[in-house]
Amino acid sequence: MTPTRKRRLVLVALILLAVGIATVLTILALQQNMTYLYTPSEIIAGKVPADARIRIGGMVKENSVERGQSLTVGFVVTDGDGDMRVEYEGILPDLFREKQSVIATGSMQGEKFVATEVLAKHDENYIPRDVAEAMENAHRKHDVPESADKPTP
Structure with a gap:
């Protein structure tokens, strides 16, 4: 695997991780405020x-x-x-x-x-x-x- 592909793979993984964390935090915040x-x-x-x-x-x-x-x-x-x-x-x-x-x-x-x-x-x-x-x-x-x-x- 070339260094460019490794960087892309790490970047994509970090973006997916950030989106996942943001989704979980949003769901938790909404659940606390629901009536x-x-x-x-x-x-x-x-x-x-x-x-x-x-x-x-x-x-x-x-x-x-x-x-x-x-x-x-x-x-x-x-x-x-x-x-x-x-x-x-x-x-x-x-x-x-x-x-x-x-x-x-x-x-x-x-x-x-x-x-x-x-x-x-x-x-x-x-x-x-x-x-x-x-x-x-x-x-x-x-x-x-x-x-x-x-x-x-």
């Missing part, structure tokens, strides 16, 4: 990793908003199959109200969800696509009888 969206019924079913930062999506249940001292607010998010208590300290969006689509970011602390951010949409007919799909999947799993999973002879 997954769950419905209340998925959280109740235990599909949420412990101490993970997640998003909960659904509708604010009617007559569930409780305002505490200063900026503390508690409310229930529902997907029709399950209800989850959410506590938030801060200023809620102007568009936040009961029977309204909401997404809250935070983590589970015991049986309640403690939110660090709450987002609401202005149109009461709007449900974010992620929330709508998750709620539809939860309903589908809830409504399917056990015999439907087994093939008929």
Whole structure:
């Protein structure tokens, strides 16, 4: 092998190594910053990793908003199959109200969800696509009888 070929081979190997390292670092950084969206019924079913930062999506249940001292607010998010208590300290969006689509970011602390951010949409007919799909999947799993999973002879 000539010295020129050796240099090219080493250069190509170094470039591939650098690209591999950059890819691994990018994937690790993205995984640390990801927050997954769950419905209340998925959280109740235990599909949420412990101490993970997640998003909960659904509708604010009617007559569930409780305002505490200063900026503390508690409310229930529902997907029709399950209800989850959410506590938030801060200023809620102007568009936040009961029977309204909401997404809250935070983590589970015991049986309640403690939110660090709450987002609401202005149109009461709007449900974010992620929330709508998750709620539809939860309903589908809830409504399917056990015999439907087994093939008929």
